[in-house]
Amino acid sequence: MRSVRELGTSHGWRLRQGVLDDGRPVFVKSGPADAVSEVFAAEAAGLRWLGEVAAVPEVIEAGPDRLVLSWVEEERPGPAAAERFGRELAGMHRAGAAAFGAPWPGFIAELPMDNRPCGSWPEFYAERRVLPFLREARLPAADVAEVERAVARFAEVAGPAEPPSRIHGDLWSGNVLWSGGSAVLVDPAAHGGHRETDLGMLALFGLPHLDRVLGAYREEWPLADGWRERVPLHQLHPLLVHVVLYGGSYRGSLMAAVRRVLEL
Structure with missing residues (x-):
């Protein structure tokens, strides 16, 4: 990754925004592999399944210690x-x-x-x-x-x-x-x-x-x-x-x- 910005933590996971070498912004959630590997695999499976019919982030990587998703640029809802x-x-x-x-x-x-x-x-x-x-x-x-x-x-x-x-x-x-x-x-x-x-x-x-x-x-x-x-x-x-x-x-x-x- 070109750059990484810390976003804090949630449920013990480290949250970051990164930029891939090809310029794509991504969201990264990471933690110890022995504690989170099944969690990330399940989240990735759910995102891919929902993504067949709904708007969800793209799963770029689902490894044993991190989950990398496409970045979602938020806006105010109307x-x-x-x-x-x-x-x-x-x-x-x-x-x-x-x-x-x-x-x-x-x-x-x-x-x-x-x-x-x-x-x-x-x-x-x-x-x-x-x-x-x-x-x-x-x-x-x-x-x-x-x-x-x-x-x-x-x-x-x-x-x-x-x-x-x-x-x-x-x-x-x-x-x-x-x-x-x-x-x-x-x-x-x-x-x-x-x-x-x-x-x-x-x-x-x-x-x-x-x-x-x-x-x-x-x-x-x-x-x-x-x-x-x-x-x-x-x-x-x-x-x-x-x-x-x-x-x-x-x-x-x-x-x-x-x-x-x-x-x-």
């Missing part, structure tokens, strides 16, 4: 970009997946996730997402019992069955980079899942012009009745992830979502 993103997100979801799960190991941040396929989304969400993180969350026994009660209702409250969608899996606002008049998606936990999961993540921490995104999405591919009421269901897993990563400060938000699921 209503037109939000609407275009909504249509493109619906198209990505509609591209589908072979199963609920993925043929590569899953990670969200540095935390491993089981991507082995399941026959239905409620089963996948319970067995591969919510219950494993519940076991790691160190919640009081009463909270654990409440979450388990909600899990027992997944099949009942999940809405009409849909085939697996091609989803990002960690689509909070920080993983949406506005560029080129739409959005470029980064840091995926990509797998075959429920499309409402990505929409629930977008709502969890807010997104500029979210109403425009959702409106355009629904024009492109209407959502099943009751999708707004199911948002807390799809937020259970990311909230549990935050409890595992950051502790009890997210417990209140998690349990509020659990109560809303129990009321469905």
Whole structure:
């Protein structure tokens, strides 16, 4: 590389902007090979899979100790970009997946996730997402019992069955980079899942012009009745992830979502 500029760290990974010998700007994420090789391989696999149907950075190199991606030049989002993103997100979801799960190991941040396929989304969400993180969350026994009660209702409250969608899996606002008049998606936990999961993540921490995104999405591919009421269901897993990563400060938000699921 011609030059390198430090961008800080995230989850223990070193982040840098570089310029290749041919003049292309790149984003570089690196760390000890024994700790991150599977993480980078999974991220690269997810980016390539999503990139078949959506805007993502190009994977230039996925080595045992670093991931090199094309640089995304960000811009300020506007209503037109939000609407275009909504249509493109619906198209990505509609591209589908072979199963609920993925043929590569899953990670969200540095935390491993089981991507082995399941026959239905409620089963996948319970067995591969919510219950494993519940076991790691160190919640009081009463909270654990409440979450388990909600899990027992997944099949009942999940809405009409849909085939697996091609989803990002960690689509909070920080993983949406506005560029080129739409959005470029980064840091995926990509797998075959429920499309409402990505929409629930977008709502969890807010997104500029979210109403425009959702409106355009629904024009492109209407959502099943009751999708707004199911948002807390799809937020259970990311909230549990935050409890595992950051502790009890997210417990209140998690349990509020659990109560809303129990009321469905």
